[in-house]
Amino acid sequence: MPASLSNYLQRRLLKWLDRRVPASHEHHLNVNSIFILPSGFGWSFIILSLCLFLLGTNYQNNLMLLLSYLCLSIMLLTLFYTHQNFARLALKATPPSPFHCNLQGELQLQVIPHAAAPTKTCNGVLAIKWLNTVRPMDTTAHASNENISVAQQTYSFSLNDNEVTDTKQTQTLSVPLPIPVRGRFALGRLTIACDFPLGLYKCWTHLDFDQQVTVYAKPQEGPVTVNKVASSNESDSVSQVNDLTSNEDFYALNDYEVGQPLNRVSWKHVAKNGNWVSKSFTSLQSDSFVLSVPSNIDVETAVSALTYATLSWTGADRVFGIQYKGLNIAPAHGVKQMHECLSALACLNSHSSQASSTSNKTVSISSIKNERARSTK
Structure with a gap:
């Protein structure tokens, strides 16, 4: 037939x-x-x-x-x-x-x-x-699309x-x-x-x-460019945290001031020499980075490389964003950021000049196959 x-x-x-x-x-x-x-x-x-x-x-x-x-x-x-x-x-x-x-x-x-x-x-x-x-x-434009050949x-x-x-x-x-x-x-x-x-x-x-x-997309290591996002207080790499609910690392001992929470008091020093000192903690400000791929790289190769980088950076719990062919995702970290980046990369169309990270448009299978064929040529 x-x-x-x-x-x-x-x-x-x-x-x-x-x-x-x-x-x-x-x-x-x-x-x-x-x-x-x-x-x-x-x-x-x-x-x-x-x-x-x-x-x-x-x-x-x-x-x-x-x-x-x-x-x-x-x-x-x-x-x-x-x-x-x-x-x-x-x-x-x-x-x-x-x-x-x-x-x-x-x-x-x-x-x-x-x-x-x-x-x-x-x-x-x-x-x-x-x-x-x-x-x-x-x-009607996709009326003759064939199903996936599996x-x-x-x-x-x-x-x-x-x-x-x-x-x-x-x-x-x-x-x-x-x-x-x-x-x-x-x-x-x-x-x-x-x-x-x-x-x-x-x-x-x-x-x-x-x-x-x-x-x-299939994760595959590739040429990914990492650009650091400049911040206004980039010079302050370490900041003191005096919040009661903070779970940061110990930084230094300071003289106790009236009104500070008692759980920050170093009772060991008070019992030893009678000096009231309070413990201060530090919070390392994480740097933000933007991942991108050179424009001369094939689209499928670039998407696979960015997918691999997204998984790697999420596993390291680092702050990152993605910028590639109109796709702009603000730097963030966590599982939510990972799924947002992977979904945006999966729905990225090679012949589209605009792409959005929140797009839910259904992708045509035949169009993807045609894009891969054109890219190989």
Whole structure:
């Protein structure tokens, strides 16, 4: 099948699913969201029943006819029970944590009680795979974007029978999330299937949990320029701290003045020679730096180098900011600063002249691939 026709059919399927099974953080399966057909083993069972019926009528063998009717009744009973079991499934998604594109993220799905049958649970083994890992863009400019070319691997999860174990703990299913490029993406639909109890029928559904994830760039050491930010009191590298709540290092002993807190008094010296002295502490003023990369460096190499530097400087608990191609992040430190820098670098577009550290725009996959191709040229 040509690629254009395949993309067209997939877009039509996704639009139809958006109307029939809308996106939601929590899904309780019902008639509109469940599809069921005989499995390969089920079709073989049906053909066997037909052959038994033809042989029984041809040779007028009542036992063979009875066996064919028995097989037919098993097929009908399994049809209703398989659908009823799968209709008890209810899933809730938690927001996925950011991860680097050279690693593999996870989407956490919680199996929760169904609204229509809270005391009954779905049994069997769930087969889960991504119908499309990333939701395609709605704009006409990206209408022909292709999904990420990753292997559509199926993941199996065995459901716990809470009625038997008498536990009310929520089961969590960790679905791997393979996205090999950086950016901020809206996750696509998951195909969830089950063939309990006999495997004669396969029930499945396509669910969109309306989740977004930020994929950080691959950290790789590179040419990063470090520029120190000048401060107004840069000459005072050490300042005395007389705050009661300070936890800084000891600096010197000074004469005690009336009104100073008693916990700063050096009682050892008072007991030794009767001199009242107070302890003073120091606070080293941390310098601020701005990380940047020369403009002649490839964009992906620069982003990877800045990502590596962000992780390194955060681990050393240093104050830093980033300045690169319109991206300006003020110096700060801590985990919040790290995630802000990594998110801004992940969403940085090479052909964009403006970039913001608080941008939440969804990045097109095909545009990133085209940028990488142009950069290599």
